[in-house]
Amino acid sequence: MKFLPKLFKHPWLIVVVIGIITVFFAFQLPRAALDNNNMRFVPENDEARVTSQYIDDTFGSSSFVLVGLERNYGTVFDGKFIQRIRDYIDKIEKNVEIIGTINSMVSSDYIAGEGDAIVVEKLIPGDFSGTPEETAELKRRLLSWDMYRRALISDDFTATQILVTLDISSEDAGKPEVVDSFIQIRDIALDMFDGMADVYVTGIPVISATINEAVRADLVLMIPLVIVVVLLVLFFSFRRITAVVLPLLTVLIAVIWSMGAMPLFGVQLSVISTVLPVILVAVGSAYGIHVVTHYIDEMGLKTEITKEEHRELVFALLRKIGKAVFLAALTTFAGFGSFIFTSVLPIREFGCFSAFGVLASFIVALTLIPALFLIRGPKPMRALVNPRLGDAPELADPLSNAIADAFTGIAQRKRSVMIITSLIVLLSLYGVSKVIIDNIFVEYFKNTTDISRSDRFIREKFGGSKVVSIVMEADNAETLLSPASLSAMDSLNEYLQTRVALVGKAMGFTDLIKRVNQVFNADESPDGIKPRTAAPVDAGDGFGFGAAAGNDDDFGFGFGESRGDEVDDNAWTAAASEANDRVYTMGEVLALLEGAASSGLNRSLDANDLIWELQKQLNYNGASYYEIPLIPERYGKTRPEELQQLVSNYLILLSGNLDSYANDALEPTAIKTTIQLRAMGEEDTGRVIREIRQYVSANFPKDIKVTVGGSALVEASLNRLVVQSQLISVVTSLFLVLLIIAVSNRSLAAGLIGIVPLTISILINFAVMGFLGIKLNIGTSMVASVSVGIGIDYTIHYIEAYKREYRASGGKGDYLRRTFASSGKAIMINAVSVGLGFAVLLLSQFVMLEDLGLLIALTMGTSAFVSLTVIPVLLLVFKPKFVQGNL
Structure with a gap:
């Protein structure tokens, strides 16, 4: 290192330059922004993300906030409560700019039939006051259409939800302005419903905002705490302020550099960024400790020293420890740098800036600290240990002696060590097989947090907060609206809701068609519609709609056929009405009940299902026709094309209400169904997705294209990417470390021996995850x-200590014990310091960071222990040549 005299010619200049750089990066910190939108966690070209974007572009934003309201001492039918909901919606519409549509009890439509007309009106009238008569009518309306069930009101009528759709793309869900909007929506709800209902708020923007809040709280708590922990550990280990303050000064500078570089390069912080300062403080201090402790020991051996001698001592010190510190920093850099190869953006960003932080820690430790020593000058300094012990000062330390005696005894039992290690590896491999891979955003939080309680409330009372979208496409509207196509989509919805327990709610385009079909045929016979006598009619508006008989002002529904045969038609309607109004004998009632029961899907019908089947038997309020028109004869038709025209006519009535379910109001080529899942884990979600795809493959027409997307699939994609990232980063880091050790020792054997303890520690880590049920997610994947x-x-x-002692003794004597005496304590202190530093993460508000802290603390302990047990045995057994050097 001949360049050292030139580099440190002006030590004050080094201090000033590092100070200027630090101030520059510190000024970037206020610009740091948080973004924890799950869309940002997957690549832009990922299939799930591309599909989600396509669905948003076609049918509108799928970013929404769910506001759940639960009344503890009443139902949701209270007039004052319903008025409060109106006031709440009015207020957030006025105060929150990005609100799109709002679905709620008070804003939802009710489709009903009045004579020959179909009327679309508000589910709850504007003058609703909550009288018994109004409440009874509202309940009747809610029970008349299954689409309302678990979508607007809970089954026990004690809870309702408000779906606030945000007029943003999925990619923007984590932006600051969106987060601020959610906070407004939440805080207004908490204020307005205080004392009237419990408020639960969830949804992807909500989770992103809650993560942001928790990240800020974690940073404020954990950065000072990890500094205190490392300070205390180092102080009680070395009993010298200088040996503690200067190393921490270097890592604090490195933290400012790495965290400040993120906003400088336009990189947004994520939940993983919380770990960065903790890691740098816990890890980066080691480089400064090496410099400071060796300097103090060297100065403690000097009674008098000139300025020039002192200067040379500093340079000699850097030459002595430079290689070891460089290798330590380089291998740590490689470990963190391996994340650069992952496709999960926040992990890749973490890899880039943590590697930069390690590099900064190394550079500052080997420049700033020596520069400060040179500025301080040759002042006397008490050594950390007794200087009279010359080459082996560590032998005066009782702790070093105890460690040396213990591990020397272990290393001498080579066979036992090898057998126990093999058993641990086998047990770990079994534990690895039990690891659960899942990345559930709401599980980042503890069960007692508001976001966790809110998500649980929505799953229990309503359809669930996890969404899957099913899009059915065709080349033209005629194919898409054919009875076969619509019936296939509707049958899928029915199958999912009745046969797949994890599906909480399925609703979409076909529900609207079925509802119009129901109310339009409310007065028909449950057995089918009588064909009507054909007669010349006016073409009307060109869509098959003629004027209603006897009243040109009414909007009649002839659907291309004559209603001129008034006698027959009225007689048919009268007969149907009479069937609904007639008095039945007990035998007929029992027969109807028996028929209703046998029409159900199974023998375990509940009361609501039995009543519905009975209504279908009688066509009560059109229940028999709550279906997709499929059989032409049932509707008085002769060809399926006529049924397709019937559906096309229905669309005219719904043309203003289809944006969320069809890409065109009158001639759609794509329609959507939304599936809400009560599932949480990826395994359960994947089971539902497989059910959907298998059903589509077996039952859908071949000329129909079906696309499955939504936030649930983005989560599943993230799980896959996390596994890939884990494999890539682990293999890459192990290979780089092997390469670095092999090159530095000019021996492949050195590299192979060096990665043994790491491999064993990694296996133990995954085994602990498997046995304790700790999931492999975006946080724990970094362990x-x-x-x-x-x-x-x-x-x-x-290895360096072993080589030094072996060569010094010629491979004879107590070199093994001296190796443990000189390195054992330092390794143990380092492991405890880093482990306790990461244990600070146990106080995080995130469960996954708690797990991360626990696992890294555990791995530090196992890595240190394996290094002090397995490596000496391997060196003793195989006697590799790189240890011997020139002997």
Whole structure:
């Protein structure tokens, strides 16, 4: 290192330059922005993300906020409560700019038939006051259409939900202005319904905003706490302020550099960014500790020293420890840098800036600290240990002696160590097979948090907060609206709601068609519609709609056929009405009940299902015709094309209400069904997705294209990417570490021996996850590579100490004990310091960061222990040549 005299010619200049750089990065920190939108976690070209974007572009935004309201001492039919909902909706519409549509009890439509007309009106009239008569009518309306069930009101009538759709794309759900809008929606709800109902708020923007709030709280708590923890550990280990303050100064500078670089390059912070300062403080301090402790020991051996001698001492120190510190930093850099190869953007960003932070820690430790020592000058300093012990000062330390005695005894039992290690590896491999891969955003939080309670409330009372969208497409409207196509989509919805327990609600285009069909045929016979006598009619408006008989002002529904045969038609209607109004004998009632029961899907019909089947038997309020028209003869037709025209006519009535379900109001080529899941985990979600795809493959027409997308599939894609990232980063980091150790020792054997403890520690880590049920998610997926980057320091320190003692003794004497005496305490202190530093994450508001802290603390312990047990045995057994050097 001949360049050192030139580099440190002006030490004050080094301090000033580092200070200026630090101030520059510090000024970037206020510009840091948080974005935890799950869409940002998957690549832009990911199939699930592309599909989700297509669905949003076609049918409108799928970003929504669910506001659940639960009344503890009454029902939702209270007049004052319903008026409060109106006031709430009015207020958020006025105060929140990005609100799109709002679906609620008070804003939803009710489709009913009045004579020959179909009327679309508000479900709850504007003058609703909550009288018994009004409440009874509202209940009748709610029970008359299954689409309302678990969508607007809970089955026990104690809870309702308000669906606030945000006029944004899915990619923008984590932006600051969106987060601020959610906070307004939530806070207004909490204020307006205080004392009237419990408020539960969830949805992707809600989760993003809650994560942001928790990240800020974590940063404020954990950065000072990890600093205090590391300070205390180092102080009680070295009993010297200088040995503690200067190393921490270097990592604090590195934290400012790395965190400030993120907004400088336009990178937004995520939940993973919370870990970055903790990691740098816990890990980066080691480089400064090496410099400071060696300097203090060297100065403690000097009674008098000139300025020039002091200067040379500093340079000699850097030459002595430079390689070891460089290797430690390089391997840690490689461990963190391995994340750069992942496709999960926040993990890749973490890899880039954590590697930059490690590099910054190394550079500052080997420039700033020596510069400060040179500025301080050759002032006397008490050594950390007794200087009279010369080359082996560590032997004066009782702790070093105890560690040396214990691990020397273990290393001498080579066979036992190998057998126990093999058993641990086998047990770990079994534990790895039990690891659950899942990345559920709401599970980032503890069960007691508001967001977790809200999500649980929506799952229990309503359809659930996880959404799957099913889009059915055809080349033209005629194919899409054919009876076969619509019936296939409707049958899928029915199958999912009745046969797949994890599906909470399915609703879409076909529900609207069925409802119009129901109310239009409310007065028909349940057995089918009598064909009407054909007669010349006016073409009307060109869609098959003629004027109603006897009243040109009414909007009649002739659907291309004559209603001129008034006698026959009225007689048919009268007969149907009479069937509904007649008095039945007991035998007939029992027969109807028996028929209703046998019409159900199984023998375990509840009261509501039995009543519905009975209504279908009688065509009560058109219940028999709550279906997609499929059989032409049932509707007095002769060809399926006539039924397709019938559906086309229905669309005219719904043309103003189809944006969320069809890409065109009158001639759609794509329609959508929304599936709400009560599932949480990816395994359950995947089971539902498989059910959908299998049903489509077996039952849908071949000329129909079906696309399945939504936030649930984005989560599933993220799970797949997390596994890929884990494999890539672990393999990459192990390979880089192997390469670095092999090159530095000029021996492949050194590299192979060096990665043994890391591999064992990684296996133990995954085994613990499997046995304790800790899920592999976007947070815990980083444990292995982080552990490689940090844990390799123990391996390097031990191998270097072993080589030094072996060569010094010629491979004879107590070189093994001296190796443990000189390196054991430092390794153990480093492991405890880093482990306790990461244990601070146990206080995080995120469950996954708690798990991350626990696992890394555990892995630090296992890495250190394996380095002090397995590596010496391997070196003793195989006697690799790189240890011997020139002997």
